[in-house]
Amino acid sequence: MTHHRPRTPREAFEDLARTTSADLAFDRYGSAPWLAAFEAKVARELGKDAAVFLPSGTLAQQIALRIWCDRRRNATVAFHPTCHLEIHESRGYAMLHGLRALLVGAPSRLMTVADVRAIADPLGAFLVELPQREIGAQLPAWPELVAICDAARATGAKLHLDGARLWEAAPFYDRSHAEIAALFDSVYVSFYKGLGALAGAVLAGDASFVAEARAWQHRHGGRLVTIAPLALSAERGFDENLGKMRAYRERAIAIAERLAAIDGVGVVPSPPQTNTFHVFLHGDKDELERRAHDYAATTNTFVFGSLAPTVDPATHKWEFVAGDATLEMPPADVERAVRAIVA
DSSP states (O other): OOBSOOOOHHHHHHHHHHTSOTTOOOOBTTBOHHHHHHHHHHHHHHTOSEEEEESOHHHHHHHHHHHHHHHHTOOEEEEOTTOHHHHSSTTHHHHHHOOEEEEOSOTTSOOOHHHHHTOOSOOSEEEEESSBGGGTSBOOOHHHHHHHHHHHHHTTOEEEEEETTHHHHHHHHTSOHHHHHTTSSEEEEESSSTTOOSSOEEEEEOHHHHHHHHHHHHHTTOOOSOOHHHHHHHHHHHHHHGGGHHHHHHHHHHHHHHHHTSTTEEEESSSOSSSEEEEEEESOHHHHHHHHHHHHHHHSOOOOSOOEEOSSTTEEEEEEEBOHHHHTSOHHHHHHHHHHHHO
């Protein structure tokens, strides 16, 4: 009932084969006319000069920060305390590139322009994540976002956008992807989340930045002999699912309103700003998970597999992400499933 419906590898490969031209040739180490055309298409969507397709966002963002910090001759990069690079990547930015992190703001809330103006250290790069996933996929209002970027640029830092969920964030701002990306010197976007691809990312910026990124891709071991399966899947998701983001968000808002009315259930943010929000449940974690597993076994409807801890030991959370599977399920049915688990 969340995300897209799961597929087996065979189903995914057969589906991809049906939409791939029979005479299409493999790329060779990321070089092929069709791949260059796809990179150019994404660059245009983001309003950037050039783009490079990469196997992962982890690779894309470390490359971006390394380039900007090298050019600034300053190894300090600033980002929010819950930045993906800080809590999900074993601090690769430091271990592999010798970069130093300056955490800006508090983990439980969005970064503010006041937080940025309080930075005293000179910076090499400044990273903004849109939306801030770990706090419920929250987004700053547009004037606040512009002010944050202006304040960061005043430090001399280069600005990088962690746009892993940029596609999902755009309906909140009601602005084009290019207009949002124009606030930043470089942009990373993902294809396997809302777009439903197998994997893959794009790093975009000016031509010299992307040329340097390709060199770092090679150094990182990210220049595969062929990246065709990932890139073809990414282009298919881009073409078929990019236009669904507003519908995903609207469905998330409708479902969140119903869930927030259930005793013992909380929603953050309320209403959701993207297709993603966090659901907070009060009760015994093991019992709630057992009920969710039993409900899935008896109804063939998966609600959640496990719950994450919060600062309150009696309160747990899970991440709700609206996708194609969610559009197939009426909000009333989602409400009924959650009520059955928390009853």
